[in-house]
Amino acid sequence: MPVIDSPAKIDDSNGSLGVLMPGLGAVSTTFIAGTLAIRNGFSSPIGSITQMGSLRLGKRNENREVNIKDFVPLTKLDNLVFGGWDIFDDNCYEAAINAGVIEKELLEQIKPELSLIKPMKAVFDKKFVKKLDGTHIKSVKGHRARIDALRQDIRDFKEKNKLDRAVMIWCGSTEIYQEPHDSVYGSLESFENALDDDNIAMAPSILYAYAALKEGIPYANGAPNLSVDFPAMYSLAAKEKTPIAGKDFKTGQTLMKTILAPGFKARKLGIDGWFSTNILGNRDGEVLDDPESFKTKEVSKLGVLEQILEPEKYPELYGDLYHKVRINYYPPRGDNKEGWDNIDIKGWLGYPMQIKVDFLCRDSILAAPIVLDLALFLDLAKRSGMHGIQEWLSFYFKSPMCKPDLYPVHDLFAQKAKLENTLRHLMGETLITYLGLDYYEDD
């Protein structure tokens, strides 16, 4: 029988929490507007584990089911304060209208609050996002100057809003693909040298992450960008005792993959091919029309099956898997993405079967509650003394970060067990193994 751990020491969840987002576009405005609507009682936080989730404690026949928000000490929605940066100067009401995700009628009801949220000027570098041209950009040059400007923004924001704590969640665009070469990114020293001498271009998402950690605020990376996912940042997070998490919010087609693939694998059904195509018509679709940005996304999307299926372990089942992912810019669909998958599986004696999945999806609707959960859980982690990579939040990411000597866990259900058992562990409850043989011992 598993040992019952003693609960962790966790700081108080009272006080207000700032949620700072680079990128005030479709995802972040859907998150902000939605949270405002929810705390005004107009709507419901569907899709959020922190707000809607519950947890079984103890044995199955003890009937101890608790709401997660009652079980672990989380910041209340009423105590959240929203801010961020963008390359356009639309306020959040205007940006939400442009995004076209939430219907106008609902936005009108929270227009006053939403209009007050205005973006700070962004750090931007067109080299990393070729399809966009921003107009609301910081004028300072040089890595260090830009980082300092961001840190000052953070401090001003906290002071102005009398915040007790803050977190930063990257909600900006996908940047071009980058390899994290060891000579620069391999240690905190080499990385900080590179910041100092300005010879190497640095993706904005890296500068934001660095600024956050230096201010001691947790950072999560919602895009497949490098950002905080290299050894120098791991060291910095350890040094600053600050949690980090990433990368690439798990929504839409990849969410479906991490649900389906573990299912086929659990049943040891082989897979010969998996063809995925997407049509989408929003700004994301436009950015991903650039092959370099698409490559970053593709690496993130393709990796999922490889990691879940472990073809090296099951060569007969997955050794010949042909996996292809396509993203098509298709304006008629607007923000409502559609993903079509064809999966060629094989069973007993190699007989082929086919599965087609058509997902009429809404990306920002799937992403918004992830932003909320990450903000609250990262804040919980910080208050609990946890720092560095928060692997228990893998549940929310397409490409979960983990220690270099481990392999990432992609299976949504293993990720869920990891998240739930981490919460049980924090509160000193028995971990759940699903063994349950003892129920039958007296038979």
Added chain:
Amino acid sequence: MPVIDSPAKIDDSNGSLGVLMPGLGAVSTTFIAGTLAIRNGFSSPIGSITQMGSLRLGKRNENREVNIKDFVPLTKLDNLVFGGWDIFDDNCYEAAINAGVIEKELLEQIKPELSLIKPMKAVFDKKFVKKLDGTHIKSVKGHRARIDALRQDIRDFKEKNKLDRAVMIWCGSTEIYQEPHDSVYGSLESFENALDDDNIAMAPSILYAYAALKEGIPYANGAPNLSVDFPAMYSLAAKEKTPIAGKDFKTGQTLMKTILAPGFKARKLGIDGWFSTNILGNRDGEVLDDPESFKTKEVSKLGVLEQILEPEKYPELYGDLYHKVRINYYPPRGDNKEGWDNIDIKGWLGYPMQIKVDFLCRDSILAAPIVLDLALFLDLAKRSGMHGIQEWLSFYFKSPMCKPDLYPVHDLFAQKAKLENTLRHLMGETLITYLGLDYYEDD
């Protein structure tokens, strides 16, 4: 940290194992012919966890991955001997040709072995399967006489084939729906009285199960029939120290449901409606054209979502779920079933999304490896001293049996953790909780 258990005492797996199946139709001949092909090296046991599965032991960075068949002592495929009963007198080669699942070319290669497997005369009662008319039926009347005839069959089969052990797996048709009224089925005494006085009709699947248990051989129920799923049988299994498992092999559309629904629930996405339709043209389709047989199936298929989603716990997400299942007899499709699902889900702020799943499936191909795994695992359970309901085999069933004071676990991934941790437990290995915080402790 979880405690390491000491390994169970498990009897030797040497010697031959009889696999007896009521019903030598599409599923059982696909299982038998496939196993013969596999052990002759012509084909591969895809879909079988006992043959293809592996298991992680210890920590993620220990790289201790073992094949299940090397880890737990299972009977070898070479030591299996096949037998059964059917209401038609075709031998297994003829029955496999009729079923049309495996192509003729493969069947020819194992024709001699396959032709030798001939069904024993079946116990049959048309009242329970209205669409079929059998010609190969035992002439004895009365419950006790029929049971005795079946027990004699079992003993003859074991003796003739010099078997060390046997298991029985129900592969017959779906019977009409029956409520397990307590006055008859509630205790072993009342049930045996009913067997004695012959006043109440008893479904054949109940008589087979009773015969198996009285012979001390494990019994699994591949259909949604009552069969072994009532208190009198639980008592008998305990008394005879024999394992039982059921019910209704988890294949096709329901397999997909138990993969998808836990995924939506994990992400706290709501579901407003789930419409499932099936087209199939085999004998199964014909039997299920009878509304009374369909009802048994429908109860089994509908229960799945209710149990996984727990609407009473999540009324806002699943309280209004409209779940409809249709099965249509459609001859052009032959044995290749097709299932189409429309799922109406909702996310953040209640925004609707849709998912369509089209599964071009082969039922018997999905069911055959389940028969193999159940035969081997039930035999393992018996040799390990386990008896009564084997809840750890829930993984294989649409309507998993469990103790009356528990609720069944339908989530495929919880079922998988239960199965795997049971194997670890049997062999004295640490159970896996997916916590993994210790990997990061020295950061």
Added chain:
Amino acid sequence: MPVIDSPAKIDDSNGSLGVLMPGLGAVSTTFIAGTLAIRNGFSSPIGSITQMGSLRLGKRNENREVNIKDFVPLTKLDNLVFGGWDIFDDNCYEAAINAGVIEKELLEQIKPELSLIKPMKAVFDKKFVKKLDGTHIKSVKGHRARIDALRQDIRDFKEKNKLDRAVMIWCGSTEIYQEPHDSVYGSLESFENALDDDNIAMAPSILYAYAALKEGIPYANGAPNLSVDFPAMYSLAAKEKTPIAGKDFKTGQTLMKTILAPGFKARKLGIDGWFSTNILGNRDGEVLDDPESFKTKEVSKLGVLEQILEPEKYPELYGDLYHKVRINYYPPRGDNKEGWDNIDIKGWLGYPMQIKVDFLCRDSILAAPIVLDLALFLDLAKRSGMHGIQEWLSFYFKSPMCKPDLYPVHDLFAQKAKLENTLRHLMGETLITYLGLDYYEDD
């Protein structure tokens, strides 16, 4: 070369036209509200051939393309006046809100006009539509008395609105299935005797049709009901010199069938099976949950393929076609019907192929422009001296009416040629045969 006919004598299209509809539900309010929105310039008559269609005249290289509404003398939208009967007393604004087809924002803009349109009390007989209970019903009893009341309604409506002409379009529910027995329906005399002695129940849709014809106003039947489709009515229409048309508006899945099936047949591809399922959640879905109403619909839906494919002529291609249609009441989908078809076709040497069509459809949106076109074309027919069955309007119907010694034309493209050549014929233009060899004669 085809002869050029001289144009028909057609009465003037000036003056106002009343459009009277039994049933002011989803279809008719979508038609009325839409027409009001269109003539106020708020929206567009997409789907209407009379408003959006054009026609080629003469040879392909003459470039004589005309808009249909400029080519034939049709009543202007501004001159339409709407009225009708319903079993509920909601005015058209309220009924449109309940129907939930058109968004509130658009309805608000035409609320004053829409609210003024109030239903007259309906003739209703629950025996023919078992799932509905009306509250706004005429109290008079007896066939003749009911017909007289309806005729008085028509005359009052024309007088009150100073109308020059009127048409009636049945937009009410599907009634239970009825065979048109010759002894009653076979001649005008026997039918009128039956009206007189009141011994036989008469479906309301028959009484409405009779009233319309006796008032000399054209009648179209938008449901699969018997209504105007029997010899007695053909005689009455001839006697009253009045056009009739029917039956069952061609929308959704059946529209797709009459597009696809002629395509397969044109290419001589065989069809082994066609499985069609529908999910819908509106009042229609509820009515069709009654097996007797469903039967009327099913006969209408099943007939389509038989007529198009002519299995008696092509036994090898269509002789074994297994055609199944299912309609499922599924509330989550509301008024937005969804149809899923699986089609098993076969080609060269009998090789099988499959086609799946998923139609996310809106029934009333597809039906509304049909109501408009039928009103305008029936009025044109009347003014052109045409009467009896208007087979050239087959284009709009699932079960086109035709003379008893002919067979109906179901192929959408043959129907279109028939409609277009009828218009050319009316205006004295050359009929189009698509021959076009003369273009190449001088080569």
Added chain:
Amino acid sequence: MPVIDSPAKIDDSNGSLGVLMPGLGAVSTTFIAGTLAIRNGFSSPIGSITQMGSLRLGKRNENREVNIKDFVPLTKLDNLVFGGWDIFDDNCYEAAINAGVIEKELLEQIKPELSLIKPMKAVFDKKFVKKLDGTHIKSVKGHRARIDALRQDIRDFKEKNKLDRAVMIWCGSTEIYQEPHDSVYGSLESFENALDDDNIAMAPSILYAYAALKEGIPYANGAPNLSVDFPAMYSLAAKEKTPIAGKDFKTGQTLMKTILAPGFKARKLGIDGWFSTNILGNRDGEVLDDPESFKTKEVSKLGVLEQILEPEKYPELYGDLYHKVRINYYPPRGDNKEGWDNIDIKGWLGYPMQIKVDFLCRDSILAAPIVLDLALFLDLAKRSGMHGIQEWLSFYFKSPMCKPDLYPVHDLFAQKAKLENTLRHLMGETLITYLGLDYYEDD
């Protein structure tokens, strides 16, 4: 009423007909093997209008339905002799096995006949098909020398097989995209000059076509290549009194488009977007992985909707149509192509609807009967004294050729009317207009 034409003078159909095909790959071997199987009575010519089609003559109530092969004088299947060229030297049995379209069992039955058909050495130029490397290539250089070699092949083939007549059908690969610049291709003189001086590269499909016409044998172009579709060739065809037809066999997804799009247009439903994706794993898929070959195909595939929908005539309905076609090489699918289409349509008041079509298709199975019909109909045309572009065969092509001053007819149903009325015209029967008002004249 249309005039009855007097029948054309048509030469006798007796004697044997050679069918010569550049490219003995999947399509042509499926055609040849299939035709052999059919004339040996092993199989059925499903998909062939010449073999399976029938035609209505006269009025609907005359019941004069004739089989096309009895109505017009076509060469009998028994009198066909097959030959061709290929860049590999496999005989037709070997090539059919490699293609993997027809199952081995059927091929074995006709192996002797099939093995005797061996390709002549091909004219090939890698510049035009970059993904292929041939080994069975004519060594002569220069346009004129190659043409002469091909003409000699044709004469030898006819003599050796004692043929009365021959036709040539291009069944080879898609070549890279080419504009038919007037300075070269605009007149027969400039074109023949270019052949003489050898300065400009000429696609092999052009040289084959030229050779055919100079030998006076009809030529059809099954690929989207330029080949015979430019003014110089039109002049040559006129001069040589020889029929030509093209281009690009209409199969699979484009076939579906020419069925569906005319349907939507007939009902004046708008289309905002049409997204088509294909997955296929055969040699075709490989060739089309080259962007230059794909462009030729894309132009052919994209043109279809533009021509059918006439956005210039219906700007409100089709002016903003976003049409995207994707082809993906996906080996798991082998020769069984799959096409998935998403169509965004709009109806009354602009309300959107969606249609998804998933076509599990077999390209060669759809193409083979087209080869047969074209061979027989082109031979009929030649014997009937028709020459130049045979627009009445548009029915079979994705990009129908027509006179420069006309526009092509893409609508499958207009194409069908054209084909059928041409046959009626040839035999002196009344053309069908679908008017049919006279049936009702005596009412």
